Every structure is written in structure tokens, then in C-alpha cells.
Amino acid sequence: MVTFPRLFFFRGLRLAFVSVLTVVMTGNRLNAGTVYTNESDFPFTQKSHIETFESASLSGTLDSGAVSHMSFASFDLFTSPAALKILNSAAFGAHNTTSGGSRYLYLDTDLGGEGTILNYTFSVPVYGFSLHLTDIDVDNTVIEIPGLIVYQVPAGTDGNDCFWGFTSSIPFTQAQINTQSDSSVGIDDVSVVIPEPGLSWFVPFAFALLHRRS
Numbered sequence: 443m444v445t446f447p448r449l450f451f452f453r454g455l456r457l458a459f460v461s462v463l464t465v466v467m468t469g470n471r472l473n474a475g476t477v478y479t480n481e482s483d484f485p486f487t488q489k490s491h492i493e494t495f496e497s498a499s500l501s502g503t504l505d506s507g508a509v510s511h512m513s514f515a516s517f518d519l520f521t522s523p524a525a526l527k528i529l530n531s532a533a534f535g536a537h538n539t540t541s542g543g544s545r546y547l548y549l550d551t552d553l554g555g556e557g558t559i560l561n562y563t564f565s566v567p568v569y570g571f572s573l574h575l576t577d578i579d580v581d582n583t584v585i586e587i588p589g590l591i592v593y594q595v596p597a598g599t600d601g602n603d604c605f606w607g608f609t610s611s612i613p614f615t616q617a618q619i620n621t622q623s624d625s626s627v628g629i630d631d632v633s634v635v636i637p638e639p640g641l642s643w644f645v646p647f648a649f650a651l652l653h654r655r656s
């Protein structure tokens with residue numbers, strides 16, 4: 443039998459939990475995402491998956507052979523115009539960034555001065571995304587995660603290696619990289635962050651509690 447004092451105690455406990463949760467969730471929504479340009483700061487987790495392209499089949503050559511679609515364990519890639527190649531040697535400054543590896547994704551339309559629009563479709567909603575971009579030497583490549591961020595990648599010198607990462611409290615399933623007029627860009631060590639096992643039950647539980655309160 444639940445006595446009145448105990449009943450009020452548990453109701454108070456639930457209300458306090460929901461209030462704290464509301465503040466946390468509201469706070470996260472006000473700060474929907476964080477950009478990382480230093481790899482050592484990026485919050486990789488045990489559930490992060492990193493695509494190194496080391497197991498991918500070689501595809502295309504330096505001068506020809508781009509395709510529009512490729513599929514990997516954590517995402518599908520689509521380009522327009524077709525610009526996807528997998529190479530194992532440096533190409534005009536684009537290169538592998540995997541320690542001990544050689545293969546990387548090369549964005550090359552085979553058209554001088556013409557880049558591509560690359561769309562990622564993640565296989566599950568993710569809370570984080572990062573990659574290495576190499577040979578960003580034209581100052582107009584833009585990364586967009588729809589509804590969350592638009593980021594213009596600053597140009598570096600020929601053959602530069604640029605880390606970029608993003609995390610959000612709001613899950614997302616798409617990302618886009620528009621290389622505009624940069625016709626040679628390398629991509630490697632792409633990571634996606636999916637929820638920790640302990641968190642997967644927590645989000646629906648939290649929403650259920652908030653719904654009951656209202």
C-alpha cells in the first residue's frame with residue numbers, strides 16, 4: 443500500500459526529473475550543434491564507425507572513370523555530376539589520411555575547374571559526423587547538414603589535410619558537400635556517431651514522461 447507521503451515523494455521525484463530533463467533538452471536545442479576543426483577534440487565513442495576506404499575496391503583512374511553512386515557500411519554516396527573514385531595513390535594533392543593505409547575517396551569530375559555536389563545518406567540517424575578533406579585549395583567548398591549547419595571550408599595550400607567534425611543533439615540522416623569549382627578533393631576517415639547503447643532507451647522514455655506530464 444502506498445501511503446500519501448510516499449505518493450507525494452514519488453510524484454515530486456518524477457516532477458523534479460522531468461524538470462531537469464526539460465532544461466537539458468531545451469538547452470541542447472538552443473545549441474543544436476558543435477563544429478570541430480581539431481580531431482583530438484572530436485568526441486568519438488565506442489559506437490563510432492570510421493570508414494577508411496581501405497577495404498573498398500579501387501575505382502576509376504586519375505584521368506577517367508568516375509561513377510555517381512557508391513555504397514558503404516554506414517552511408518551511401520551520390521554525386522552530381524558523377525565524381526566518385528577510389529584511388530590508392532596521391533592525385534594532385536588529394537591523398538590517403540589513414541595511418542598505415544593508402545586508399546581514399548577521390549572527388550573528380552574529370553572536368554577542369556568543375557566540382558560536384560556529394561550527398562551522404564546515413565544508414566541510421568546519427569549524432570555526429572567527421573571526415574578528413576584533402577587538397578581543399580579553392581575557397582568555396584561548402585558542407586551542409588540540412589537544418590543544422592552550413593559551413594564554408596577555408597582553403598589551404600595544395601595538398602592540405604583538413605579535419606572537420608560536427609555533433610548535434612538532434613539526429614540527422616543527410617549531409618552534403620559541394621566542392622563547387624574545386625575539381626580535385628580527397629575524402630578519408632569518415633566517422634559517424636550513433637547513440638550509445640545505454641542512451642537508446644533513454645530518449646523515448648524521456649519523451650513518454652514529458653507526454654504524461656502534459
Ligand SMILES: [Ca+2]
Nearest residue numbers: 494540543545
Ligand atoms: Ca584511407
Ligand SMILES: [Ca+2]
Nearest residue numbers: 577579624626
Ligand atoms: Ca583541390
